[in-house]
Amino acid sequence: MDSILVINAGSATLKFALYPRCGDTPGEIAAHPSFAAGQIDGLQPGGRLRLCPSGADPVDLAEPADEAQRFDVALQAVQAHVAAVAPDAHIVAVAHRIVHGGRYYRAPTRLDDTAMMLLTSLTPLAPLHQPHNLAGVRALRKAFPALPQIGCFDTAFHADLPELETRFALPQALHDEGVRRYGFHGLSYDYVMQVLRGCSTRAGGRVLMAHLGSGASLCGAREGRSVATSMGFSALDGLMMGSRCGQLDPGVVLHLWREGWTEAQVEQLLYKESGLLGVSGLSADMRLLRRAADDGNPQARTAIDLFTYRLTREAGALAAVLGGVDVLVCTGGIGEHDAATRAALARALHYLGVELDGTANTAARGDGIAALHSAGSAVEVWVVPTDEGRVAAQAAWALLDTR
Ligand SMILES: Nc1ncnc2c1ncn2[C@@H]1O[C@H](COP(=O)(O)OP(=O)(O)O)[C@@H](O)[C@H]1O
């Protein structure tokens, strides 16, 4: 069976899945489940390499003698796993999630040498993601030189943001150089919109989507298109995240520089030591923080409260831009599983007409698409488990088919 291998390479994990041909209409969600899916954990230096197949027990991988070979070991494990569980699969291309397409790419593209050079130049804008995304591409190009490698960009869904939404209040010359809002999590928002069109009559209205995972952002859509989003030039802006600060007065950065912090130290602080982790001093993992807060840890409680507060604040800003909200959708690890975060957000947005069905909300634990609004709610509320890989696979099929 012809299939696309989708790779989402991050700093610590490499997620993979095979997607069979998605039917004849490019851009439509096909019902075929993905298969041979899973992730490799422990890619960070000093991590413990493990293959975690979906629905099966994790398997420890032999640690390479040389740190530089971690990626190669991971890829060999992916190849062996895919060959073992899907021996009949015929991989026709590899699709990669790449967070930043910058000004260069508004649509999926073949990853040739020129594309790799342009995308590498965007690394400073997404230091937590882009180098790992591209390392994945390089390794896959080496492992499968005959296969087309296709890049699918988080920024593409936001490519037609209204001009004002893209602007910072900086001189025109900087805007023209590309210092502007791009927006991220686009594969996820694209997927959510496709699902919503199948289950809500209001999908063409004012839709507020909350992607709450390790990285977190909001997107406001009208007629299915992104009109506002909380992430900006880099994947730092907007909501508080697992270890990223979100919106921050740039004066703080100037202050740190005056205090003698180096660029590398500031980058480390903003991307890796802030957010839920920084505020709690404990963890970037919402599950762990919930348990700690329940056990009376005050810093864990503050981190969760601040996460919710910042979510409320940004949601209000996007609702104002949309002129109200018809549909609210939660996705990402926290959005899909954490009923308490959804309940807190719904309470905060009661003024917009959001009212949850408490039983439906508590029951929704990441196991499927569900409506969460009460019968009297003016706003529909949905939880949609995201599938960034499926959108990447669809895009790759569409690109292959138009050649
Ligand atoms: N059952 C759960 N309850 C609360 N939070 C959860 C649960 N499962 C996952 N999460 C949270 O989801 C976040 C990771 O989201 P995810 O979308 O998987 O991230 P990534 O961007 O790495 O793919 C973590 O903060 C994790 O704690």
Ligand SMILES: CC(=O)OP(=O)(O)O
């Ligand atoms: C763009 C981004 O923040 O991605 P992730 O949520 O995968 O970290």
Ligand SMILES: [Mg+2]
């Ligand atoms: Mg994510």
